[in-house]
Amino acid sequence: MALKNSSKPKKIGVVGVGSFGAAIANMLAEKNEVMVYARKEEIVEEINSVHTASGREINPSIQATFDPEELCRSCNILFFMVPSAAFVDVVRRFAPHLYPFHLIIHGTKGLALNLGPGESLETVQKLRRSQILTMSEVILQETVSVRVGCLAGPNISKELSLGQPAATVIASKYNEVILEGQRLLRSEKFQVYGNSDIIGVELSGVLKNIIAIAAGAIAGLGLGENAKGLLISRGMVEMVHLSKALGGSVQSVIGLAGVGDLVTTCNSVDSRNFTVGFRLAKGETLDQILSTMDEVAEGVNTVRIIDAFIKTAGIRAPITENLHRVLFEDLPIAEALHFLMKYPFSVDVDFV
């Protein structure tokens, strides 16, 4: 294995060619040989023949494969860029081909559940920390790779593809992973920060989706910029408390992957989470909204998981709790807002 390993230079692997995966693959391809994995054969065909993926431009130097083994054999470093709903499945499909020498960086913002056979969120009702997995914890649990990192920050794919200036955070317990990520991605238009608190960075990316739904609701109710400022600041405080309870540090939430991403998402009218909130405020029900969306807005799932977690953690998270009541218990959104305005937030900042 060692011999095979050193025989020829390795490519950089990207798993998943959705909008974010394609954008990252193209950025990586500026300096390196890149191989991408797509599950569907026709997408692989499309990339290899006309260099597009579902119509998105793909750098012509990029090769595609639908064979996880080939990707793992050709690459030492893999970027997992798949939607969170498919994440566990994809990681399991790759697990038999991954070895301890692989470095994995993922860019997926979501949480997975770690429940026993026959259990679901409906049957357990409450969640302990050990029953919730961040995406890096999924990788550690399912594979033998340990050198794992994540990529998070305000990175709207469309803007990245246009080459507009942006930055991201690579978080890992291993300096080696951060340095590799920086070496591969850094460019004149793209800055890459490092952070050793991977859990905190992953949580920042996940929790901000809750606040994004609320931001959409505020816009849908036509409440103006003061209200949005209020929400972003209170949202950040709530993220800090939740992140601490789940094992992240305060610092990561007030960094690029936390506040940075929060501000961007709360202003991005195209985001799915924002849309859910916006349409709720216009009077649609969750079922109506979801039936017209092709992918689930991650924030909806996150609200459910976090609401089940705070029941065991003994903390209050008023925005999440009220969103949960609006989404799943038919509380009118105006009443939730009323409740939040009366909530005794007497202290401005209580975590530093």
Add this chain to the structure above:
Amino acid sequence: MDENYIKHRYDPIIPSKEEWPVVKLARERKEFVKKVADLAESRILGLTGKNPEILKEELETTLYREKLRIKQNPWAVDPDDESVFWNEVRSSLLQINTDSSLDKAKRFQAYQGVLHRITSRYSEEIASNFKASHYKFTRSVVTYGFSRLLNAARVKGFKSIFSNQYTLQDKIQITGQTDQIRDLATKGTIVMVPTHFSNLDSILIGWIISVLGMPPFIYGAGLNLFNISIFAYFMNALGAYKVDRRKKNLMYLETLKTYSKEAIQFGCHSLFFPGGTRSRSGMIESKLKLGLLSTAIEAQRANYQNGLNDISGKVFIVPVTINYHFVLEAPGLIQEHLSQTGQERYYKESDEFSTSYKISKFLVKFFTKGSDISVSIGKAMDVLGNYVDQDGNSLDKRGRKIDTRDYFVSDGKITIDQQREEEYTNMLGKRIVEEFHKINRVFSSHLVAFVAFELIKAKTNKLDLFDLIRLPEEDIFIPYEEFKSVCQMVLDRVFELKAQGKIDTAPHLKRTMDEIIAHGMDNVGMYHAKRPLIRDKDGNIVTEDMSLLYFYHNRLHGYGLEKLF
């Protein structure tokens, strides 16, 4: 798991003493000490970035601390020339600092010379003085002495002192993966990591290793034990190297780690108590001291760097738990634990605490009344905490063979990355704690102590631990029937956990609940002046010492059993 206790003595895996790694090491002691000194020196130079100013600062710090130690905390074991040596270091440093004719490179060289003298001295001081003849003698003294005592006590009559009816192995049961550890010890290098509750542990483990037919393991023993010359003799005989906990300076610690790492690479099986010291609370260690553990990972990486990719260069981590009904030092340990965690909230009511038990008295009681000890040998793991098969191959969670070398590879090559290895050490520490919990054997005494304490806690639910411990013992009693039904409930849960492979149990837990309770009550902390649990004249369960009850209860901490209350 196999319920049969191992009662026969195994054949030695390496019959010829000359072939024992520890004997080979003793033969090459001089070269080895020099090698450790040189390697430690270059490690420290690496850490100081070869910057003369930083090196100078480190030298001065070390000098200052050592002079302070000599003045404030001298021990009998300290060599006579210590003051002389450090005075020389001081004058050398002074000379280098004031000599303006030295350029930067020369100055650095001069500091390096001083550093070399220090690491050489430390290395010599740490190195063990193993002598195989002493080892043999010590082993037979321990075995012979123990079994004479045992037979004298058990078989009636004066002549029975020479009877061989009972052996030590009737008292001390060895269970678990004994064949695997013996087998792997012939192929690779073992690092054994036991739990640590009592001062008897090191003697006990030494004896176990010899019963299993393995050559002696080396281990770091506190230098304080060498203060007493008879102990020093025994320790040297067992292959102990010396760890001086007073010396916390960088140079000493790096030399110590280098010694441990090089000894593992040399092929010496090693023993670390990863908790560092005895568990004060009676809980299974949950936070490990990772310093020496990191040397196992470093040694493994270094073996791969040197091209030793087969099993001969592989390091195996073997967790071991030692299970007692009775820990001699429990009163002192729990007191220390409570005063550390409670600080001003904890105070002793009176000072006539029951620590007056002498070790000799304990030994006599131990053999006359009997208090079983079991030692569980866990599954061997690689340095990343993956289980290994009978050929020493690492297996992932799905049973696929993986190569431990891959963990140290970046871009196809083995690389040295200290930060990475620190993370690996953390991971290994967590895995060892997990394994401790899995192979821990529940005794009847653990069960009754746990149930009694939790019941008392549940009845006084407003009180926190320190108030609870101050409750007047006379006021506490638990009706037997209630106690019995709760014991059954907890035991059922323990068996559920056992079915999931999360804990192990002693065979005596298969008896009826009345028998288990009687056995547990008889055994829990049986030789303490104040017993943690007894039955009063009405048959109720009462305690004479809440702190001790807490100590023995803690053995079942960490399994979520508290939630049953």
